[in-house]
Amino acid sequence: MARLSNQDGPANQDGPLNQAALSTQEGLADWLPGRLADARPVVTVIGDSILDGWWDGTIERFCREAPAPVVQVQRRDFAPGGAANTAMNLAAMGAQVRFVSLVGEDSGGQTLREQLQSAGVDVSHVVSHPEMTTTTKFRVSSGGQVMLRLDDAAAEVPADGLRRMAAAIPGALTGSSAVILCDYGAGALEGAVRDAVLQNLGPQSGGVQADESRTDRREGDFPPARRNTLVVVDAHYPGRWASLQPDLATPNAQEAATLLGTEFPGGAARCPFVEAHSDQLLRASGAGAVVVTLDREGTLTIRPNSASQKPATHRTWARPQAEKQASGAGDTFVAALTIARAAGLPLTTSVNLAQAAADVVVHRPGTSVCTTEELAKHLRGFADTALTDFELARQVEEHRREGKRIVLTNGCFDVLHRGHTRYLNQAKQLGDVLVVALNSDSSVRKLKGPDRPVNHEADRAAVIAALSCVDHVTVFDTPTPIPLIDLLRPDVYAKGGDYTPEMLQETEAVERYGGTVTILDYVPEHSTTAVLERIRSTGEAPQA
Template identity: 80%
Template sequence: MARLPNHEGLANQEGLADWVPGRLAEERPVVTVIGDSILDGWWEGTIERFCREAPAPVVQVQRRDFAPGGAANTAMNLAAMGAEVRFVSLIGEDPAGRTLLGQLRSTGVDVSHVVAHSAMTTTTKYRVSSGGQVMLRLDDAATEIPDAGLEEMAAAVPEAIRGSAAVVLCDYAAGALEGPVRNSILRHLGPRGDTTDSPDSGPSRQDTLVVVDAHHPGRWAELRPDLATPNAQEAARLLGTEFPGGAARCPFVEAHGDQLLSASGAGAVVVTLDREGTLTIRRKAPQDVATHRTWARPEAEKQASGAGDTFVAALTLARSAGLPLTTSVDLAQAAADVVVHRPGTSVCTTEELAKHLRGFADTALTATELAQHVDEHRRAGRRIVLTNGCFDVLHRGHTRYLNQAKQLGDVLVVALNSDSSVRQLKGPERPVNHEADRAAVIAALSCVDHVTVFDTPTPIPLIELLRPDVYAKGGDYTPEMLQETEAVERCGGTVTILDYVPEHSTTAVLERIRSTGETPKS
């Protein structure tokens, strides 16, 4: 399988935008999804009166839409992004089950391993809305899971996972992954290195990525999955504690990273935090945990559902195709951002993801345009953070610094030195990348909200125009050393000096490239 160079995050977003629809379509990695199916119903209508029997609105239904949800939505997203998908689940022999199977088949998902049982009820969630506002949700689900259906589903697992590049377990505690199904998964997809390639044991874990998306991730700890993707509530349950709200959640998760890894048994844990993005935790060394943050790009509430399924699908596909973990998480965040801006349950296609990534190109704003955006943010009560730099060859030191800067406020503005000013600062051989390319790369980072280019000796004119609440600077400076400090404080802001990471300097990266011809690995 072809591999993309080991870039940090979405640093090569333009290359990714071209690679996503092409390479994934060519490679078509086989991904098996095993889990609880849901049929999502979205019924939209108008309200003109209240019913006589009770003080309840009467919704005159004008439109009925149905879409696969839960594990079925993960399968749909994987297929839409170019994977060859096998689906293993248990549904009923009812209209909802037939609708679900029909929609899965229409997108090319292999449903030959889906068990339809007469004693099973297909879980259906009907959302009744008017004017874009959900008024009521009706859930129709099985009260008992037929043992015969579970036995049949368990028997389908070995063949479904054989030869798969990845397996996703979508365990929403609805019953499909209980008893014999769980035993079959553990037997045929045991911890990495514990299985053989015999007909009885299934494929070797050496060749299979295992992702656990579960309400109770600890339940699959003995499987030692490569990735676990709990949301905040599921991660809190894994730790046996409650999470703080708002901006405090991410630092709390980071502080408990070691416990999350141990409790989940996973090689890496990606905690999804809804509007606050995600935090990835992986073990760098026995006593050292590394993290990577992404930031969501939320818009007005659109009653979207299933963005988490899209995230898991894109993350799985990117990792199974050989992308680095940090790049895969950023790509998954981008895919989730696509669907969260739509009403209902939807999927992100390769073309839509590529278009979204390309949209970051040529995104540098003029000072006037930027000032207008900042004024809008300030009227909404958002705290503005400004930082500046060359950001020529993006590396881990840069992304760590920018993520720290983002956490100082609500909106992060990055001002890039123009090509001419970089030459004055760094010498005639710099910059390596043109200012338009540097702007596109920086804009693609989920922590960055706006990018501009400045050509003055210092960013003081921009500071006086934008009047940021915080001016962030990295390196071995003190506020007293910076010419900008007086302007920032005169405008009512504060100066914050962030971590200096000398081992990840651009100069060091360039020297290594020149000496070895290789890009440093993340």
């Protein structure tokens, strides 16, 4: 029988990677980054290289020539940026990375090569050209504040350099599990390079729009290098790669607005705006799925929905902290998303994992990468996160003072599945802070029978807490969550299932202080009972 616990990892964890088990993995757990690293997918990154510089010092006076501060530089740090940072992140998470780019025969190009090579990235496909200037972005800061950024780039990318880079592409693609195009408008994906990408990866006869699993792709539609290869487009102008029909496009809000030919609203209105224009984004990008990154507001994934004319969506929420001089979290996100998909994880789980990886680096100054160990540690931090009633009440009151809307829901959440994640994402959208109250092990046994729960309450709490849509987790042992409702007084009490508010004991307690009860969609085909019955009858977990 396949293992039931998301905490235990795929079956035969100590043996060869079980990709079939990964393909059904819905929740995040600390063993997952290591399993992805074990997969060691070959990922080719093609795109614009940048050398990021971070110069930090002290300011004690202004210069005589102008009212400008004099920064006495005390520290100089350099790091690969742009496509090179994506390659660095992939290598740090265990992928075998081939990098295709164009740099100058200058100190910046040499530094990039050395740092990439020392990280284990294959730079044999990187072209150095005497007429090329390596793009550099040097930031001068003091006291945690960036004072100035100095950019240097080629006025014109040499055509001969592009031809040499294009010639390197077929060899770099051989045997790749995934390809990422990092097109930031610096010129490395123009001319002969663009032609080579389309020739080696684009549809040969019109092609077909692919879904997330790419099962509808006919072999005759794409060249050999594209078959069974994940193609991800991370571009400032993703529409220019629509004819490639990528599997994934990852625009940020500004890039998505460019795709739509319109301006985005600000703040919390951005996500509903993206969802309302999901059809247009899929068509304009030509992608099988679009993941729109929204900075502090997380991401929204859009993909075709075979059961409805309206595209399916999946939301993640970032865990932002105080602003820092961070750069490159988007590169980390794309890298983690790609390695997860290349290793066989479902799209929604891959996006959740990518959000967690971005959360790791966004809290650091400078341009940095997320390693397998750091991502595992980050996820492990959720393993003991069930709050006591007292601590939860204190944090909820703090959120309320900040004007945030509190949502409470409860359930067993035993074997995590897509129905759970969809429900919790819906609950999060009812407010600003989502609190999930888990039934204790003893109460689950009373409700479900002596063979439940499958997973201990500490394990269930860890998996639920790792979801980006969940802000706080607690465990309750009473017959109903009414005592917790009386303590927290949430603005919204959400419940999933075939209920009406009048059927719930909790409704009276919520309405007594002016709260709202909301009934969310129930997904019977993805119920825990259905999952367990399928496992017991077939010995295998159902496909996601």
